[in-house]
Amino acid sequence: MEGSDQRAGRLILGIETSCDETAAAVVTQDGQILSNVVSSQAELHAPFGGVVPEVASRRHLELVVPVLREALAEEDSDLEDLDAVAVTQGPGLVGALLVGLSAAKAVAWANGLPLVPVNHLHGHVASLYLQPEPVEPPFLCLLASGGHTLLIDVPEHGAFRVLGTTLDDAAGEAFDKGARLLGLGYPGGAAIDRLAGEGDPDAYDFPVARVPGLDFSFSGLKTALLYAVRDLSEAELDRRRTDLAASYQRAIVRALVAQAHEAAEQTGAPRIAVVGGVAANSELRAALPEAAFAPLPLCTDNAAMIASAARYAEAVPCPSYLALDAYASG
């Protein structure tokens, strides 16, 4: 029905619970974010706001309804305004994914809406398609987060061809485990980034693993840091911590930048785009001045990117989606 609300039937509700964050968002079909609620950042009207991330679907179960309510209330969206429900189907922790998937099925089914199952990694790419400054394909996408490090050829919206991946640890994980070895807090990426600014990146010659093709390897770098730290006394470690952080970060960034350039050259992509939690790293941003970076609030896991991906994915009609299952890998 036209008239009363111009947005009627033009909104997508996104839900994301693949890892630590319980998230819900409302996005328009043309990519405007009307609300974007992430459990760790939101001041929820519930007794569990602002918490340390905890693994387990129990936490998602507690948060999913308040987060959904908040996402719908923030923009005065009614369920009747929704066009579709989008939800992360995988990859991720199966128990956690099932919480979001079940909630999405319930909302969609109760309102007779189609459901769009979204691959979490496609979601990260689609964080680039949101307003106010959408990045249009073709581009070469570097996706670097705690769980994944991928180079993806994106010739058009919704297209996704993996060119390279980490063979062992993800870049974000390398940051986190490096921070742990250096005795820094969580989240490790931000801690190393901050400390690296005060250190000498050439102080230590950490290896940038050369792997064939467009893949990555960060496991050897982590071990190199471990041995560098082991060789130091506690007092020396205190003195050299900034240098270690700077050198370690430099090695990770170099590997990411070299492979991204190589991949862009091979595919002829006119530009590089960077998404995922590691896209927040200041040295990576400085090292790729021509690249498009996802906006900071959309780098880490969120549901706006899931709703965005749904704009270019196929919807499953009601009620055949009730049989959909979550997947752990792939």
Next chain:
Amino acid sequence: MAETEAIAARLARSLQVGDVVTVSGELGSGKTTFVRGACRALGIEVPVTSPTFTVGHRYAGNPDVSHLDLFRFQGFSPAEWGDVEPYFADAICFVEWPEAAAHALPPVRVALRLSHVDREHRLIKVESDDRQLLAEVSGDADARV
């Protein structure tokens, strides 16, 4: 590293669906390398990467192989068991950082402990009640019952 994978391959050949293998050891001791070697021997060809952040990977194969990492778990209540239970069903399951789950895991067929000797060498201790399995795996590893 190649040796770690070779020992893992020997172990893999003795495993069957439903087996649980724990893999302990500090950062950089080669846990994921070990699991990768076992996966390759079991016919899994996709990249076998660290599951620290996602907690679990499940690789489709014959049989399926699950790879869990409980590094980020601080306790292990029935709710956490509900999260990881699907990874144990109808699969061979490797569990890194099993300490968080202590006695909450299904019966463990093989317990591995990896440790640093120096930059290039790791010590792998293999514990199992199955003497035949130990004999097949041991080769140059330090086998203990």
